[in-house]
Amino acid sequence: MITKIDTKTATRLLGKEKDVLSLKIGGNLKAYQGYDFCSFYAGKDVFIGRYYDDFVVRTKGGLSDEEMEELSLFLKMCGFKQAICSLETGKRLELMGWDNCFESMQFGFSTNLIPETEKYPDFSELEENPPLDSVFEILKEGFPDLNYESWYTDINHKIRHDVSKVYVYNGATATVMADMNDSVFIALLASKKEARGTGAAKNLLRGLGAHFEKQGKETSILCREELIPFYKKAGFYECGKTVTIKNI
DSSP, rough: OEEEEHHHHHHHHHTOOOOOOHHHHHHHHHHHHTTEEEEEEETTEEEEEETTTTTEEEEEEEOOHHHHHHHHHHHHHHHSEEEEHHHHHHHHHHHHOOOOOEEEEEEEEEEGGOOOOOOOOOOOGGGESHHHHHHHHHHHHTTTTOHHHHHHHHHOOOOOOSEEEEEEEETEEEEEEEEEEEEEEEEEEOOOOGGGGTHHHHHHHHHHEEEEEEETTTEEEEEEEEHHHHHHHEEEEEEEEEEEEOOO
């Protein structure tokens, strides 16, 4: 049975996992534990994090048909806006009638995939946590539907609680959403229109990835299928898939 759990239990269940779903849950757990809009749920082999109407569903192993029915019913009762889960869980939910699903590719970074002839910036050349209004000016060109107030409130809070960090390089920006268990999750990559095609975003990712690699940390991102060529050129390799369900 899937039930609400306290933050102490959520921390124990989170453990030292390094997958993207755990990092997404863990980032919100560290930043917002104790807030009403951030809660956690667990059942047999199911761990769920909620941030407002967004859900992250982490499953262990293959759930039985009965367990999948319970998960599906739980999601229906919660009235979520969107939920992200593993590829296997997402495919099974689709078979149970959930539509408006799309897949995202998970990529990991390796400097071995960067040609030796191609240079990229040192971490010291990246601007860390610049004024957030200037960051949003870049983000809104890549994410036109991004709401300023909700984004600013979230990122500003996570920066102050040492959960997230924002980086800018030559008109491109990227955000470290979570850094824990020797694993880093990067999101919200965007460039100004005039910086596109200059290699700014690619080199920003390389600078970040190489920095964390030196620290012994794995760097992961999620992207849409059409962006696969870009991330491969930046030094990333495919390491999994997730499914996001939009509850329209």
